[in-house]
Amino acid sequence: MSAVKGAGKGDGRLTTHVLDTMAGRPGAGITVVLDRLGDDGGRTRVAEARTNADGRCDAPLLAGNDLVAGRYELTFAVGAYFQAGGAALADPPFLDEVPIRFAIADAGQHYHVPLLISPYAYSTYRGS
Template sequence: MGKLSTHVLDITKGKPGAGVKLALYAVDAAGNRKILKNEITNDDGRCDAPLLQGAEMLVGKYELVFAAGDYFAGQGVDLPSPRFVDEVVLAFGIADASQNYHVPLVVSPWAYSTYRGS
């Protein structure tokens, strides 16, 4: 069976984003979101367990929402108001629930990116 995982990389410091709050949502065909998990990244910028695995791992659309602005504010970064990067929403799909999907966030107060890992 596959699994879903994530991690956060703080490119302003070149280190893992520890203590970043995130939420995982399932998104139905009408665009309605259902919360599946709320997590906080550990010292390695990862969640302690997969976000989805086994019977939870289903084909479908999902969103990961990262509280990046709150993380940077907590790091003492001088941020504008409103914040340029605040909540980062990564919308993605799982097409094959038997595969591993790793959806990381590479982030600064001014930019972010992601990619599909395994």
């Protein structure tokens, strides 16, 4: 990767997890995509993963020097998850892909961005 303003400090990381609030269990097998958003409106794909049985990614989405200050977007493919689980969904589903835009101000910190999801609602927060 090329040098980016706000280069990583080496010890920060970005993690996520998904909780299925309808079923009361982790959201396993959900595709998660991470894009870095540019000041010019462009985006760069920096990571893609699937959640494990605990609803978490097996490794941080970004860590160390790859984590730099800036604006990001996580996108969760929840429509496919609920459809595969047999949830009764409209066609097309009310929630298909859930994007969460956030910023990293200090690349030396741990940023945890969880998603609580049901077929008709979601919430997030900065976790620890």
